[in-house]
Amino acid sequence: MSGKKKEIQKSVSIRNRKASHEYHFIDIYQAGVVLQGTEIKSIRMGKVTISDAFCLFIGNELFLRNLHISQYDKGNIHNHEEKADRKLLLKRKELKKLQYDAQDVGLTIIPTKVYVNARGLAKIEVVLAKGKKLYDKRQDLKAKDAKREIERF
Numbered sequence: 001m002s003g004k005k006k007e008i009q010k011s012v013s014i015r016n017r018k019a020s021h022e023y024h025f026i027d028i029y030q031a032g033v034v035l036q037g038t039e040i041k042s043i044r045m046g047k048v049t050i051s052d053a054f055c056l057f058i059g060n061e062l063f064l065r066n067l068h069i070s071q072y073d074k075g076n077i078h079n080h081e082e083k084a085d086r087k088l089l090l091k092r093k094e095l096k097k098l099q100y101d102a103q104d105v106g107l108t109i110i111p112t113k114v115y116v117n118a119r120g121l122a123k124i125e126v127v128l129a130k131g132k133k134l135y136d137k138r139q140d141l142k143a144k145d146a147k148r149e150i151e152r153f
Contacts, residue, residue, distance in 0.1 A: 011116065012043060012044055012114070012115055014050055014115070016050045016111060016113065019110055019112045019127070021132075022131065023110065023127070023130060024129060024136075025112075025127045025128075026128045026130060027098075028112075028125060028126075029090060029094055029125070029128075030123055031125075032088070032090075032124075033087070033088055033089065034086060035080075038078075038080050039122075040122055041072045042070050042071065043069060043114065047069065049068040050067060050114055052066045053111050054066060055109035055110065055111065055126060057099055060099070061095075062087070062090060062095060062098065062109070063087055063088065064085065064086045064087075064088055067114075068082055088126065106130050106131060107128060107129070108130075108131070109129070110126070110127055110129055112126070112127050113125035
């Protein structure tokens with residue numbers, strides 16, 4: 001057994017890359033998240049999967065569902081649950097606006113980024129988004145290919 005500890009990343013930033021391909025972003029919000037026990041240690045180690053996560057309102061509170069935070073290696077029997085619902089912390093005005101806007105047909109709230117800020121707090125970037133149609137996705141791919149082709153020369 002070596003005397004080295006596992007490296008904890010100084011700046012953690014986990015992105016949901018698939019979200020920009022699947023959705024048009026309308027509004028972006030920075031939200032705090034209520035964590036329990038060893039969850040922050042796992043986030044600082046970068047053991048988070050955000051691709052299946054989504055947000056929903058329960059009452060007047062916004063919750064994050066299906067965010068997978070792996071269990072902490074050195075945790076004991078009091079380790080956290082991996083896919084628990086986590087409450088998001090936003091200002092009351094932002095919550096009301098999001099709740100009102102999310103009632104429109106075709107709009108959803110998705111997390112796009114999990115990061116640790118300068119103060120060491122875990123934050124989640126939440127986006128009000130509208131799903132893209134198939135032809136929108138094709139147009140985006142064509143534009144991206146054309147841009148890549150132009151940059152090549």
